[in-house]
Structure formats: C-alpha cells, structure tokens
Amino acid sequence: MYLYLPVALTSINVLIPVGLGLAVGLLSGLFGVGGGFLMTPLLIMFGIPSTVAAATDSNQIVAASTSGTYAHWKVGNVDFKMGLYLLLGGFIGGLIGVQGIKLLNAMGNADFVIKMTYVLMLGIVGIYMFFESLQSMKKKDVEASKPAKESVVGKFLKSLPLQTHFEKSGVTHSALVPVVFGGFVGVLAAVMGVGGGFLMVPVMVYILRMPMHVVVGTSLFQILFNCIEVTFLQAYTNHSVDFILAVLLLIGSTFGAQVGAVFGRKLKGDQLKIILAVIVLLVTVKIVFDLTLSPSLLLSMGGGH
Amino acid sequence: MKLKFLALTLIALAFAAAATTASAQLTATANHDHITVDFFYHGSTVSVRGVSDPETDLVIKISSPEGHQTLRQKGKVGGLLWMNVGKLTFEHVPNLYFLHSTKNLTEMLSNEELNKYVLGYSALESHAEVAPVSGASEKNKWFDEFVKMKEASKVYATSSGKISTTAKDGLQEYYVLMDWPYQASPGEYTVSVYAVKGNKVVEQAESKVTVEQVGVVKSLAGMAKQSAAVYGIISIIAALGAGFGVGLIFRKGGGAH
Incomplete structure (x- = not known):
C-alpha cells in the first residue's frame, strides 16, 4: 500500500518506512544510538528529499528514544545526572558547531570538511571500539583478577575541580568532564548534521568509564532532548518535517527500540560494543565508496549534508 | 484609387477568413485535467485527444511554468573524491516537461521553429540560462546532467511515435496516454498541441492540467507552512506519546527484565 507524503511531496510504500524504522529502532534500543547516520541516507535512497529526510528522522528519533529510554529506565539503566551534564555540553557545542558550519560555508569548503569529519570520526571510533572490545573479550579472565590501572588521562581527570559522584554509573568525575566532552560531541554532531549518538557512546564508555548498559540508556535520554530541539527547529524554520512519514517510521x-532493549540485556557489554563497531565500520566503508565511485547523477537538490 | 484599396482589403479579408477556417480544426482536451492528491495518491494517467487537419504532424508538450532552480553540483576533489563542489542555477526551466510527437522532431521542424516554441531538449537548452559556466560546451554538459536528473525523477520525458492517429470525417483524430508521476508537484500545467506542416507550426491549441492536494494531505501541507510552530509541537507530542505508548504496551505484555 502506498501513502502520499504531504511535505516530502512523494508517494511511498508503507512497508519501506515501517521496516526501516523497525531496523533502526532495534539498533537504537540495543546500542543507544539515534541511528540518524543510517536512516537519513536510506530515506534519501528511497526518494525522500534530503532536507525532509534529516528533519523527519529527528522526529522519529524522538519516539524511538522515548521508547528506548523508558525501557532502559524501567531497569535502572539511565543516569539522569550524567545525561543532564552531557546535554548542557551538547547544547553549547551545538551552538558552536552551527557557527562553524556557517563559517565553512562562507569559505566554500564545507562539504569537504563535513565528509572528511564523517569518515575520520566514524573510522577512528569504529576501529578503536572494534579492537578494544575484541581485546577485552579475550583478556576478560586476566583483567578480572587484576586491579584496574589508572591511566595518565584518568589521573588528570581526577585532578580537575567540581568532582561529583554519579551514583547510577558508579563513577566520580569533575562536572566539567561530561560538559566538555558533551560539548565536543555537540560540535561534531552539528558539523556532521547528525545526532551524535555513535560518538557519545564511545565518550561515555572510554572517557567517562560508565558501564555499557547505563551508557545505552543515558545516551538515549540525551538523544531524546537533542532531537526534540532539532525537530522543532526544523519544523519551524525549514518546514521540512513530514508528519506522515514520521508516523510510519515511528x-x-x-x-524496534523495545525489542532492542530486551535483546541488549541478554548481550554482554563487549558484545554490544563489537557489534556497534562493525556497524560503524560498515557505514564508514559505504561512505568511502560513495566518495570514490563515480556518481550516476552529478546534480542534486539542495539541503542536507 | 479608393475602389482599388477596397478591393485589396476584401481580398485580404477573404484570405484571412480561409486561414481561420483551417486553424479552427485543431482541438486539444486533456481527459484528466484535475488531478486530486489525496492520502493514497500514487500518480495518475493523463490522456490528450483532439482533432487536427489530416495532413499535419503533431507535437504535444506538457509543461509547468518556467522558473529557476538551484542545484548542487558534484565534482572530483583532488582527482579522487566525489563531493559537492558548488551550486548551479538553471533559469527559465520548467519543473515538468513532457514532449510527444508523431515523428522525430528534427524531421518535422526546422531549428528556428523548434527554438521558437521551445520544443525538445536542444531548444530547451538554448532557451535556458545556466550559471556559472565558462562556455557553451560546459553549459551543454550541465544541461545534459540536468535532464538526466529530471528524467530519473520522472518529470522530464520525450517520445516520438507514441501519438496514435485515425482518420475520421475528413479529419485526423489523435490520442496519447501518458503516466502522470507522483513526483509532479501540485500546480497548473499547460498542455500545448502543435500541428506541423511543411517544417512549420501551422496551428496551436491549449488545454490545462491542474494538480491539487485535497483533504488531510492539503491540511497537513498547509499547517506545516502556515502554523509551523504548532505543527512542530504536535509532531513532537505525537512522537513522545507513541514512544511512551509502545513502552507501556511492552510493560503490560510483561517485557522481560
């Protein structure tokens, strides 16, 4: 059955957005990512204009992350305190990132910087997560018997002021740490035009040292608020949110997010990390192919990245 | 002198009357001239029919009003990576352009006539302005890309030999049926039919096709533009509600912890 999308001005088989929503929602519930880096290009592939695809995806992420946050909150896997600090940083970072994009557009090389940032960030995060989780799966028994060794970075973070305990995550950090790293992800997310879940998850795992299951719930919590803001701004300024498409996706x-959350609880932290790493690397390879293979069309409608 | 002038005027009037009789033969009707876009719209079909002088060839053009379009241009950076390298503006180009003819355009009409009535991609290219381009060959390259993109979106198409004709009562009846793509945005489209004889357009007739959104589709599209803030808030509330709703269903369903 086909439905006409009033803002995208196109007709789509309902099974396509429902199926895409199910698949990406599953990833969202499993790994705590919004899935924008997967969903937006897929929607464009199915004929949705890029501006509508990005804006409507934000709207459906509000639903998926509400569903996912709720599922994780029920089992106590959301660190609201940490989430709020990260949100604050992300908000400031987002504002800086948007200004950065304006500057790059004025300089005329925005697309190059955006594409390179995408490839580098996804590549680095994917490769690091893949090998780290592979190693930690192999050395699990050895590490369990040894006390955790504190790194130089860890010592530096401990020396910062405003130390506070995050009970749900079982870690103590300076309040500045989540704000600054949240800000860093916010800048990159704004530059890349994505929610930044796939960057926020590694920050929480490797820098904030939060347990993987709490990372997933907390990441979804902060994604929810980011996407509420983005949905409103896109609807208000660009008129590019397609309500019907969003409903089909959500x-x-x-x-998918609920099923993902249930499956996630059955998997170990390292298993989750390695699967996410493989997905991130596959997306990176796809982007590299897109950049190097001759495109079938040399002109496209404006909007999006 | 006065009598001579009167005689010449009468002769001229007689010729003009004969010409009007001939030109009154061409008619054009689009059978589906008001296409309504509702929730289940997935494109439509449009047929154009009419009568013409039996010895004429025909060209049928359906196009939207001309406008300008700014598109992103892909190019190779550093000889290796394909990415957006700039923007190109196309002026005086329609969003939709369908052209059907009884024969190949170049066999039927001179270049001057093709350009005069903007018939065919070459004439459309001459008529359009593309900027920034360095010269004619670059304009040609990017106009070809423009047509490629439009054809991929199914809003540009040309064909020859698709129009069927039958002789009836000393006249020629013609008919063509075409798919109307759902990608064609709401608006008014002009159907122009040209009767061709001796490499010239001898008659012209027009009709209209209107595409209009109705019902829920019209309300939502209007609200997205006119009440953007309310539309945004409703979209967010609906998403929050759906997220919580499904969460509750899973809890009631005994979601495993």
Whole structure:
C-alpha cells in the first residue's frame, strides 16, 4: 500500500518506512544510538528529499528514544545526572558547531570538511571500539583478577575541580568532564548534521568509564532532548518535517527500540560494543565508496549534508 | 484609387477568413485535467485527444511554468573524491516537461521553429540560462546532467511515435496516454498541441492540467507552512506519546527484565 507524503511531496510504500524504522529502532534500543547516520541516507535512497529526510528522522528519533529510554529506565539503566551534564555540553557545542558550519560555508569548503569529519570520526571510533572490545573479550579472565590501572588521562581527570559522584554509573568525575566532552560531541554532531549518538557512546564508555548498559540508556535520554530541539527547529524554520512519514517510521522504531532493549540485556557489554563497531565500520566503508565511485547523477537538490 | 484599396482589403479579408477556417480544426482536451492528491495518491494517467487537419504532424508538450532552480553540483576533489563542489542555477526551466510527437522532431521542424516554441531538449537548452559556466560546451554538459536528473525523477520525458492517429470525417483524430508521476508537484500545467506542416507550426491549441492536494494531505501541507510552530509541537507530542505508548504496551505484555 502506498501513502502520499504531504511535505516530502512523494508517494511511498508503507512497508519501506515501517521496516526501516523497525531496523533502526532495534539498533537504537540495543546500542543507544539515534541511528540518524543510517536512516537519513536510506530515506534519501528511497526518494525522500534530503532536507525532509534529516528533519523527519529527528522526529522519529524522538519516539524511538522515548521508547528506548523508558525501557532502559524501567531497569535502572539511565543516569539522569550524567545525561543532564552531557546535554548542557551538547547544547553549547551545538551552538558552536552551527557557527562553524556557517563559517565553512562562507569559505566554500564545507562539504569537504563535513565528509572528511564523517569518515575520520566514524573510522577512528569504529576501529578503536572494534579492537578494544575484541581485546577485552579475550583478556576478560586476566583483567578480572587484576586491579584496574589508572591511566595518565584518568589521573588528570581526577585532578580537575567540581568532582561529583554519579551514583547510577558508579563513577566520580569533575562536572566539567561530561560538559566538555558533551560539548565536543555537540560540535561534531552539528558539523556532521547528525545526532551524535555513535560518538557519545564511545565518550561515555572510554572517557567517562560508565558501564555499557547505563551508557545505552543515558545516551538515549540525551538523544531524546537533542532531537526534540532539532525537530522543532526544523519544523519551524525549514518546514521540512513530514508528519506522515514520521508516523510510519515511528510505528517501526518504537517497537524496534523495545525489542532492542530486551535483546541488549541478554548481550554482554563487549558484545554490544563489537557489534556497534562493525556497524560503524560498515557505514564508514559505504561512505568511502560513495566518495570514490563515480556518481550516476552529478546534480542534486539542495539541503542536507 | 479608393475602389482599388477596397478591393485589396476584401481580398485580404477573404484570405484571412480561409486561414481561420483551417486553424479552427485543431482541438486539444486533456481527459484528466484535475488531478486530486489525496492520502493514497500514487500518480495518475493523463490522456490528450483532439482533432487536427489530416495532413499535419503533431507535437504535444506538457509543461509547468518556467522558473529557476538551484542545484548542487558534484565534482572530483583532488582527482579522487566525489563531493559537492558548488551550486548551479538553471533559469527559465520548467519543473515538468513532457514532449510527444508523431515523428522525430528534427524531421518535422526546422531549428528556428523548434527554438521558437521551445520544443525538445536542444531548444530547451538554448532557451535556458545556466550559471556559472565558462562556455557553451560546459553549459551543454550541465544541461545534459540536468535532464538526466529530471528524467530519473520522472518529470522530464520525450517520445516520438507514441501519438496514435485515425482518420475520421475528413479529419485526423489523435490520442496519447501518458503516466502522470507522483513526483509532479501540485500546480497548473499547460498542455500545448502543435500541428506541423511543411517544417512549420501551422496551428496551436491549449488545454490545462491542474494538480491539487485535497483533504488531510492539503491540511497537513498547509499547517506545516502556515502554523509551523504548532505543527512542530504536535509532531513532537505525537512522537513522545507513541514512544511512551509502545513502552507501556511492552510493560503490560510483561517485557522481560
């Protein structure tokens, strides 16, 4: 069955957005990512204009992350305190990032910087997560018997002022740490035009040293607020949110997020990390192919990245 | 002198009357001239029919009003990576352009006539302005890309030999049926039919096709533009509600912890 999308001005088989929503919602519930880095290009591939694809994806992420946050909150896997600090940083970072994009557009090389940032960030994060989780899966028994060794970075972070304990995550950090790293992800997310979940998850795992299951719930919590803001701004300034498309996507994604959260609880932290790393690396390879293979069309409609 | 002038005027009037009789033969009707876009719209079909002088060839053009379009241009950076390298503006180009003819355009009409009535991609290219480009060959390259993109979106198409004709009562009846793509945005489209004889357009007739959103589709599209803040808030509330709703269903369903 086909439905006409009033803002995208196109017709789509309902099974496509529902199926995409289900698949990306599953990833969202499993790994705590919004899935924008997957969903937006897929929607464009199915004929949705890029501006509408990005804006509507934010709207459906609101539903998927509400569903996912709720599922993780029920089992105590959301660190609200940490989430709020990260949100604060992300908000400031987002403002800086948007100004950065304006500057790059004025300089005329925005697309190059955006694409390179995408490839580098995804590549680095994917490769690091892949090898780290592989190693930690192998050495699990050895590490369990040894006390955790504190790194130089860890010592430096401990020396910062405003130390506070995050009970749910079981870690103590300076309040500045999540704000600054949240800000860093916010800048990159704004530059890349994505929610930044796939960057926020490694920051929480490797820098904030939070347990993987709390990372997933907390990441979804902060993604929820980011996407509420983005949805409103996109609807208000660009008129590019397609309500019907969002409803079709969220029918799939809300269920997918719940199923993902249930599956996630059955997997170990390292298993989750390595699967996410493989997905991130596959997306990186796809982007590299897109950049190097001759495109079939040399002109495209404006908007999006 | 006065009588001579009167005689010449009468002769001229007689010729003009004969010409009007001939030109009154061409008619054009689009069968589906008001396409309504509702929730289940997935494109439509449009047929154009009419009568013409039996010895004429025909060209049928359907196009949207001309406008300008700014598109992103892909190019190679550093000889290796394909990415957006700039923007190109196309002036005087329609969003939709369908052209059907009984024969190949170049066999039927001179270049001057093709350009005069903007018939065919070459004439459209001459008519359009593309900027910034360094010269004619670059304009040609990017106009070809423009047509490629439009054809991929199904809003540009040309064909020859698709129009069927039958002789009836000393006249020629013609008919063409075409798919109307759902990608064609709401608006008014002009159907122009040209009767061709001796490499010239001898008659012209027009009709209209209107595409209009109705019902929920019209309300939502209007609200997205006119009440953007309310539309944004409703979208967010609906998403929050759906997220919580499904969460509750899973809890009631005994979601495993």
